[in-house]
Amino acid sequence: MNPNFALAHALIAVGLAIQGSLREATGSAEHALRLSPSDRNVGTYASMALATVHFIDERYSECALWARNVIEKSPEWAPGHTYMTAALAMQGELAAAVEARDTLIRLTPGFSLAWMAENQLATGELAERLFMALRKAGVPET
Numbered sequence: 001m002n003p004n005f006a007l008a009h010a011l012i013a014v015g016l017a018i019q020g021s022l023r024e025a026t027g028s029a030e031h032a033l034r035l036s037p038s039d040r041n042v043g044t045y046a047s048m049a050l051a052t053v054h055f056i057d058e059r060y061s062e063c064a065l066w067a068r069n070v071i072e073k074s075p076e077w078a079p080g081h082t083y084m085t086a087a088l089a090m091q092g093e094l095a096a097a098v099e100a101r102d103t104l105i106r107l108t109p110g111f112s113l114a115w116m117a118e119n120q121l122a123t124g125e126l127a128e129r130l131f132m133a134l135r136k137a138g139v140p141e142t
Helices: 006-019 022-035 040-056 060-073 078-090 094-107 113-119 124-136
Strands: none
Touching (some): 006 022, 006 040, 040 078, 040 124, 078 094, 094 124, 113 124
């Protein structure tokens, strides 16, 4: 109904990314950022979509850049810290991943792989790789 509703494009991008529709997710996220480059919510969700796209594509340094953008816009929001921790672990930057993990756990007391299994949207290979990366960073099982 409103093709210029930037937040809708950003939110759709997150769903598309999680489903694995990477080209469409990227296009929707970039479109959202062009429509409303200064909107914090648009920036948060569009950046989250792009972090997810890059994580799926195993471009972990780009994932970390977009996760950092999420964190800058929404510092208390756990998903940005989750992707930051996972991307750093997958790059082999374990000291930085542990630091990111500690921040994530401080912001989300009780964060564990069991908690994540109950509260995440990701499924399939994306979820498996996120769990593997978070294990590498030392996120507790329960």
